[in-house]
Structure formats: structure tokens, C-alpha cells
């Protein structure tokens with residue numbers, strides 16, 4: 001149970017609440033499921049603590065279009081690693097909607113998926129293992145490959161652009 | 172042909188090392204089978220009936236001589252001296268040991284080959300026309316686009332955990348030899364009214380449990396926009412494809428349930444937002460890839476060769492082979508030579524180590540080192556001088572590779588079936604062997620003409636039975652193998668899904684059943700009609716009658 | 723009366739193996755320990771599914787068998803093939819001796 005972000009283990013500062021039930025005190029930092037956010041938007045935005053939203057498979061990140069700058073974190077739930085919808089949500093949030101807050105992968109987050117998540121805009125990973133182990137897994141995963149074919153919003157240079165640079169240099 | 176540069180090589184190398192580590196972790200007990208399974212599958216390693224199976228990718232069915240030679244070496248060193256070419260233009264080895272597979276992959280990497288994209292719910296290896304770059308009827312060589320698709324789809328970070336596997340096929344010719352209409356995405360090259368070359372895009376084709384012919388989602392997409400358009404389709408599929416039921420997870424079901432118009436709307440909406448982004452490929456880059464697949468250094472020859480004609484008139488077996496297996500080339504004086512992996516009574520698609528090495532040698536000597544794998548489980552020497560055909564055939568013939576049966580009733584597609592496959596419900600290879608033996612006589616085969624028999628050992632339809640002119644599906648009925656016959660399927664540009672003729676047949680009955688269908692066709696065909704043409708003219712009833720009488 | 727044995731594939735080379743009386747894994751089905759009845763079969767499968775065996779074999783499961791003279795023979799053709807090898811390559815697999 002450790003969250004890795006920016007090459008370090010970070011504290012859990014957020015309380016994730018369910019779709020229903022009472023909310024904690026007003027100054028707690030809350031993450032609410034998208035459905036609840038849509039229903040109770042105004043009262044949630046009126047609270048004192050920080051606010052984040054959790055996307056579950058089937059949700060539309062587009063629903064957050066008007067509120068992105070009010071959210072400090074969005075978590076994307078991968079209930080099973082095989083459910084890859086969250087990768088698309090990540091790219092839509094970052095590359096299309098311009099979300100700049102923390103984008104955290106939660107759920108069945110495993111070492112072998114972390115590089116793909118990073119490439120799709122995630123910057124935090126909630127792993128089911130303890131501190132050092134989690135950190136080492138993320139580090140290893142992020143450097144396992146060094147060649148990338150697809151341009152995504154993660155800023156990694158693609159093989160194609162390296163080829164172009166090389167060709168330009170040779171001319 | 173495309174040569175890997177250091178980036179491509181680096182990627183394959185890193186992947187190979189990564190898998191070596193994963194195998195090590197598994198054998199040491201650091202990861203469980205449950206954790207390892209998806210990792211091995213992503214490297215083409217299945218566990219089959221008798222042993223592991225390694226599926227090696229042959230991107231768009233194109234091989235160089237050194238690669239095919241290496242495939243032969245792998246068969247000898249890591250397997251039992253043979254490999255099986257599949258309907259996905261790949262090759263499978265049936266007996267590799269897990270602890271040796273990392274070494275086999277390293278040997279593959281040395282010739283720029285790998286097992287990436289041969290399994291898992293990702294975008295699989297792209298397939299295309301086996302005659303690409305050689306066919307007289309092609310608009311343009313599709314392989315530069317296939318290579319660009321290969322790169323775009325390899326380890327795509329967003330599309331590695333799709334609802335289900337995803338297959339793309341491309342044809343550069345109006346005569347579709349790549350079965351593009353029965354793929355998740357089919358691309359057909361053509362020219363629009365403005366005279367530009369681009370692609371018709373079809374989605375939602377596929378075989379398996381619920382077969383569909385793909386539907387056109389866009390009449391024309393320009394080359395520069397192809398990749399952003401593919402990405403738009405994949406994103407829509409990744410977000411909205413069903414994940415609640417594995418049998419309803421392919422894009423064909425999404426297209427079927429939502430309707431092609433709705434899917435088109437979603438895709439166009441998505442595409443509008445990304446089309447001017449970084450996936451737009453400019454003309455210079457396309458030109459760079461076209462250059463990589465530039466035609467080899469053909470000699471300027473007359474289209475007629477006196478020796479070739481003489482050999483044909485002197486050697487009847489050679490003439491027969493030319494008649495069925497040699498196809499017109501776009502360059503005068505050259506021909507496309509098909510190497511049949513369907514000897515009479517043999518195992519469709521199997522080739523031994525020495526056969527692979529021989530074809531590699533012949534391609535080096537006579538075909539610019541170029542070999543192709545077809546989805547019909549044969550090999551091709553795409554650029555042979557007519558003057559060399561006799562020498563090529565003589566060598567092939569000595570190695571049992573000179574069977575003159577391309578497109579004939581004995582050129583049967585057959586999946587491995589219950590003899591190898593863990594998912595099978597019945598055997599398919601023995602049936603193909605019995606049918607092949609029954610129709611072994613060459614004159615008879617020639618008289619019957621083009622007739623495509625395709626056999627699958629279970630409903631997954633790897634043997635493409637739905638698109639066989641005669642399709643055979645092996646099933647299990649109370650512990651006994653039995654076979655269901657479909658008629659009227661077609662994988663070409665006139666694609667159609669075959670219809671079930673009626674109740675299934677026992678193993679003993681099915682060869683007779685096929686023969687009675689063929690006899691009926693011969694009786695009622697009109698001049699120039701292939702089996703499929705006759706079927707289309709007369710329908711199911713006359714054939715049903717010979718199968719079942721009044722039953 | 724239904725007789726069953728446990729089969730699996732060996733981790734290292736993937737070959738077909740059977741759980742024997744002494745808790746080992748044999749390539750020969752005639753070495754297999756036979757469970758007679760559901761209770762014995764469940765116990766056999768439980769033994770084969772022990773986590774520590776995950777490093778020895780893959781995917782253990784029960785199959786129905788018959789005793790034919792000295793031989794144990796699976797009742798399903800699929801399993802018969804697994805004890806022999808591909809029917810189209812009699813030179814390969816356990817049938818090739």
C-alpha cells in the first residue's frame with residue numbers, strides 16, 4: 001500500500017468516499033466518484049478541503065470539462081489490469097482537456113503496466129506493496145524500455161522524431 | 172525490404188531481455204503462473220495440448236532469406252525439426268522448452284524477428300497481400316503502410332489492454348488476397364475522384380463465434396491521415412467496446428449492436444480532435460518508407476522466354492505447376508512462384524527445417540532474397556525470372572515442395588485442431604489429409620478448378636471455415652468428433668459468410684459428403700463457373716439434397 | 723464408479739505429466755494415482771493444487787480414466803491424445819518410442 005509519485009513514496013492525503021453515505025468533516029481532502037460529483041457538485045465545491053474525482057471504467061472524463069481547474073487530483077480506477085479503459089481516460093484528460101493536477105492510477109496497478117500508464121499521462125501509482133518495494137518496481141518499470149514509437153503527451157521522444165533529427169543532421 | 176534500424180533493434184533487444192528476466196523470475200518461483208501467464212502470452216508463448224507453443228511474428232508476411240533460414244535453424248535447435256505456418260501469416264513451433272525460449276528469442280532478434288503482437292488483447296501483427304510489390308493488379312505496394320502500422324501499434328501504451336485482440340489487414344489491390352473484410356479493420360487501397368491514393372476503411376469484420384463481413388466506416392482516408400484515423404477507431408473501441416463478456420468483446424459486436432452509423436459518428440468526432448495532431452504523417456516520411464520497399468533491381472527482359480516455353484512443353488509436371496502455382500508479375504519477364512505447403516496427404520502449413528532452408532536458398536538465388544508467407548498457409552517466391560522457373564521448380568519438387576495445387580481443392584486451409592491445440596473440439600488436420608488424398612489426382616483437381624476448403628477444429632475459426640467455399644467446423648458430440656459443413660463462404664473482395672448446410676457428419680462420412688458436393692457442382696456448373704459461382708447461382712438446395720436426400 | 727487421475731503440464735518443458743502415488747509427476751499415465759469417487763478425486767486435485775507445486779507444474783486438472791488390463795486409459799479422446807502425441811505425427815510425443 002504505497003503511492004509512488006515523482007520518484008518517491010508519498011503520503012496518502014486523500015480520503016476516497018463511496019457513491020453514497022455521509023461525508024467526512026469539511027476540511028478533509030476528498031476524492032469522490034464521478035457520479036457523486038455530478039450529483040452533489042455545488043455542495044462539494046463549497047467544502048474547505050481539497051477535492052478530487054475518481055473515474056471508474058465506463059465514466060466519461062469529458063464530464064469534468066468545466067471543473068478541471070477546481071480538482072487537484074483525479075484517480076482512475078483499474079479494477080482489473082486487463083481493463084484498459086483508463087489509459088484512454090488518461091490521454092484524454094492530459095492531452096485533450098489539459099488537466100495538470102495529479103493523475104493517479106488506483107486498483108489493480110502492477111509493475112508491467114506502469115510504463116504504459118506513464119505514457120498515457122499518469123504521474124502517480126497506488127501499488128499494493130510497501131514503500132521501498134513499490135518505489136523499486138516503479139523505477140524498474142519506467143526504465144525497462146527506451147524506444148517509443150507512439151507520440152503521446154508524456155514528452156518522450158519517439159523513434160520517428162529521432163530519425164528525423166538524424167536525417168536532418170546528416171544533410 | 173524494410174531493414175530495422177538501431178531503434179527497432181534496440182526495442183526488440185530490450186523486449187527479449189525483459190522476457191528473459193520474467194522467465195527467470197517464474198522458474199525461480201518469484202512469480203506465480205497466474206502472474207506469468209499474461210507476460211508469456213505477450214511474448215507469443217502459449218501452453219498447448221502437449222507442450223508450450225511459440226508463435227513468431229512475420230510482420231505483413233514478408234521474410235528475408237536470412238530470416239527464413241533462421242526460422243529453420245530454430246525449428247532444428249529448439250523444436251522437433253519443423254514449424255507450422257498459420258492463417259495469420261505467422262509461424263508456430265510446437266515443442267519449445269520454457270527455459271530455452273529466451274535463447275530462441277535472442278536468436279530471432281539477431282535476424283530482426285520476435286514474438287511481439289502474436290497474442291494478448293492488443294493490436295496484433297498486421298497482415299497483407301502476399302504478392303505485395305509484385306502483383307500485376309496492385310495499385311501500390313501496401314507494405315510501407317503496414318510497416319508504419321507495425322510501428323504505431325507495437326506496444327501502443329493506450330491499446331495494450333483492449334477489450335479483445337484486434338487484427339488489421341491491408342490490401343493494395345482490388346483483388347483482395349488478404350481477406351480484409353473479415354478483420355477488425357480492413358484497409359483497401361483505392362483512388363478517390365481527385366485521383367489521390369488512399370484507403371477505404373472497413374470495421375467489424377471477423378470470424379469466430381459470430382462471423383461478420385466488415386462494414387465501410389469511411390470510403391476514403393488519405394495516407395497522411397490514416398494513422399490518426401486508426402487511433403480514433405481504436406480509442407472508440409477501447410472506451411466503448413464491451414468487456415462484460417469475452418465472446419462479445421470484439422469490435423464486430425460493438426458495430427453490430429450500435430450500428431455502423433453510430434460508430435462512424437463516434438469515430439469521426441474523435442478523429443476531428445486528433446487529425447491535425449502528431450499522428451499526421453507527412454509526404455516526406457511516407458516517401459521514406461516507400462523507398463525502403465522500393466522494387467528490387469529487376470532486369471529489363473522480354474516477357475517471353477524461349478527456354479521457359481520449351482521446359483513447359485517438354486515437362487508436363489512442370490507445365491502443370493506453372494499453370495496453377497505461377498502468377499503474373501508486374502515486371503515483364505518475371506513471375507510470382509507459389510510454394511505449396513500442401514503436399515497430397517500432408518499437413519497443411521507445416522515445413523521442415525531443411526525445407527525452410529531450401530526456400531531461403533532459392534529466394535536468395537532467384538528472388539532477391541524475398542519470401543512471403545500467405546494466410547492460406549503457403550510460401551511465395553515473389554520475384555522469379557521466368558527463365559529461372561524451371562530450376563526453381565526442380566529444386567522445390569525434390570524437396571516435396573513442388574505440388575501443383577494452388578487454389579485447388581487440395582490447397583486446404585487447416586488449423587492445428589485437436590492434434591495440437593488446447594482449445595480444440597475436434598481434429599482438423601487428419602480430415603484435410605483424407606480430403607487431399609481423395610482428390611489427389613491432378614487432372615481431376617484442375618477440372619474442378621478453384622475451390623477453397625477451410626477447416627477449423629473449433630468455433631474460434633482459426634481455419635477460416637466461415638469463408639471457405641466449403642467450410643468444415645469440427646465439433647464434439649458426446650465424446651465423438653463430428654463435422655459441420657458450411658457452403659458459400661468467400662474471403663475475397665466479394666466476401667460472404669458461409670451458411671450451415673445441415674446436420675453434421677461423422678469423421679467417416681465427411682469425406683464422402685465433400686465428394687458428393689463436388690460431383691454435384693461438376694454436374695450443374697455452367698461454363699467458366701467456379702464452385703462458388705455455381706453455389707451463388709443455384710443456392711443451397713441442390714447441394715443440400717445431395718448431402719441429405721429427403722432427410 | 724468413476725475413476726480419475728490428475729494431469730498437468732510440467733513448468734519447465736510444458737510436457738504432459740500425471741500425479742503419481744508417491745506425489746511425483748510422471749510422463750506415463752500408468753504411473754498415475756487413481757482416485758475412485760468424488761471425495762478421493764477432490765483430495766487428489768487439492769494435493770496437486772498446492773501452492774508449492776506452482777513451481778513444478780502448470781494447470782492441474784482431473785480427467786476420467788478407465789482401467790484396461792494393465793493400462794490406464796483416458797475416456798476422452800482429447801486426453802488420449804495427450805498421453806500419446808499428435809495423431810498426425812506418430813513419430814512425435816510419448817507414442818514415439
Ligand code: SF4
Nearest residue numbers: 586592595628629633
Ligand atoms: S480454430 Fe480452434 S482448434 Fe483450431 S487452432 Fe483455433 S482455437 Fe485451436
